[in-house]
Amino acid sequence: MIHRMLVGAAIVAAGVAAAPLMAEPDVAAAVPNFRALDMHGKVVDLSAYRGRTVVLEWNNPGCPFVKKHYGSGNMQRTQAAATAQGVVWLTINSGAPGLQGHMTGAEAQKFVAAEKAKPTAYLLDPKGLVGKGYGAKTTPHLYIIDGQGRLAYKGGIDDKPTADAADIAGARNHVLAALAEMRAGKPVSVPETRPYGCSVKYAG
């Protein structure tokens, strides 16, 4: 187990070394494993969730596109709907210290409490290792990993690439649609979309 974790960390580290070319898992391919600290300082290991569907959500509380989905409650509703189905929801912050949206554990706890966010865990990735290992480019940027550890979806939260909360009503929520299809045993009809939002504020 420990050996596998280290391999996962090594894959992610290799992705970083090759910057600016980031690693990016393909849909249906096995995703790289990672370990990261959550906002309470606890280690979260992706491989520990093998057998369950996992959603990754890249977050930057200062980004207007993130504000669109949190301010309207859309992200929280999506998180609640997913976790109610037994899905693991990991919100990840890859903002580097000193850049917009970077948070310490305490700040992240305050953010989650204030927004009434419903992730399974809020992960801190200040070095951008996880983000670059997954090719996360925008906030928000969403990934769904199936129980076999393969990528089922990557892209935006919905199909209305704007910062205007009024557009949420008429949008197709790609994450909820994919989760519903996966639960019904159907292939994900839209497995890849173009993510939209602010760029992830990686270090240098």
Add this chain to the structure above:
Amino acid sequence: MAAVRFGLMALLLWLFAGVALAQAPGEEHVKITLVAESDRPAPGSEVTLALASVPEKGWHAYWLNPGDAGLPARAEWILPKGASTGEIRYPVPERLTIAGLMNYVYEGPFAPLVTLRIPADATGAFPVRVKLNYLVCTDAICVPGKADLSTTLQIGDGSVVSSIRAQFDVWRAALPRPLGAEGIYQVDGKALRLAIPFPAAATAQGEGYFFPATHGAFDYAAPQKVARDGDRVVVETAGVKAVGPIEGLLAFGKQGFWVRAVPGAVPAAKAAPAQMPWSGALFAFLGAVLGGLILNIMPCVFPILSLKALSLAKANAEGGDPRAEALAYTAGVVLVCLALGGSLLALRAGGATLGWAFQLQDPRVILVLLLLVAGIAFNLAGLFELSAPGFVNRATARGTGGAFMTGALAAFVATPCTGPFMGAALGAALVLPWPAALAVFGGLGLGIALPFLLLGFVPAFRRLLPRPGAWMETLRRILSVPMFLTALALAWVLGRQAGVAGMTIGLAAALLATLGLWWAGLRQRRGKARAWLPAVPLLALALAATALVNAAPAGTGAVVPGAEKFSEARLAELTAQGKPVFAYFTADWCLTCKVNEKAVIETDAVARALADHKVTVLVGDWTDGDPALGRFIERHNRAGVPLYLWYKPGEAEPRVLPQILTQAMLVDLASKG
């Protein structure tokens, strides 16, 4: 700050005084102004609108494809009934990489343009309003912006204020021009290769980059290698997958071309020198030395060298310093090679696409070389002597100076001969790190100089040289033959570059110079003092001829006889006289245009048919993106070249011919007048 903003506002107001103007309200990081080219558009016409945008310092707005993150602007137009707008046309964007993420942005002032169609029944006030949703970012934060811009035009006569027209022409010039030909791209694993038709003869300044407009095929942050390869440009980068037909913008510096490409097989660029290791650089250096050595027997270098060898032999016999001479000669050769190589590297670093022997692409340089080589040839033939008797026995310093100049001359003249032997090696040298590249150029010079170094430093070799004697004069006369041949070749090159007129000027200048040299030679033989006096003005006059030689514009080398340069005034004049006119619009970078010209327009059959039926041919060259031509082309519902127009007497509107011409089509049109 407020004062600055007030100043800017005042400036904008002054710039657009009397024009439709609307100012985005509020605290924004990009100032957007809606400007109409004409505030009195005619009913049923089209008027160009600009969203003149000025981002605040440190902020950037996005191109139509923002890259890895960001958003393009969205516009919602609110227009009177019957009016409509076209697509937003964006100028060539800039690249901005932040922490490994690629952004296609504008960091400075830019102006997307939109065509507004005015309905034919429009009258009076014509309000135009646009709601813009856009994103502006710094490298740290993003702010979505909204602008509600409006202006009221008055339906009128379509008049355009000339200062506004000039401003719009500047904005138009920044737009990409449609290339008109389709490219092909191939995604092989993670490697993407895109081939774009682009004529080899077209000039392209600045670094090449392809901005993908269609999302999904390109890995934006991956570095791109853009190479000219014959009649195509090949872009090699990392890709994701083929996504059907794509569009994008091929940029060379500020110059942009709009390209469509479909998936297919793309062979790799031939001239694709991979990153060469230092061992490769050493190999290139040795190759260059060897190449330089071989150059010694080339017709353009050999006579100069032979002369030098003779003077060394003489120095040997007369107790001169052969070592100093050999070193001076080597210094001359190596320095000129380094200077040529260095300036080539500098120019390439500055973005110009040049090859080795680039200095020979300028007809003026060719003319000077022609004069020089002709002079040397006549000197070898014995028309005149270069050194007055008193000269020879002067101090050695004179000898080394002369040796240095001989070396410099040999290296300069040798460059055209290097092509077949050294082209590939020198091309490879250009992608090396600059010290290694310079070493290769230096190696070439060293190779040229090597025989002399040996002669100068190894007395045994010098002793192998035959004793000076009367045979030297005979050899000199014989050596004038290859020199004359070199002059002939240069005259031919001059003719290719500057046309028959240029070649004639060049030959006349050579004649003039020769007369001067002959005169000087006659005076020398009579032992007159200041033998060179009468030759000087003639030589100066010959050199002054360089001012008259201009490169023949590319593409006009073989146009239809009697074709005239296109201008709207000339067109109006001809159509008013009831003459048939064939107007065609071309550009050096347009492959379809060049194919049509070579295969159809410039053929004898078509040229004869046009001449027989007295059809005037007008040629518009859009290579440099002349905005006046651009407006004319746009009025015929084309965004670019090729455009072929046939004006038949008695018909108000021209016929727009298809983009692929046939000889039969043109002959048929000509015969029907």
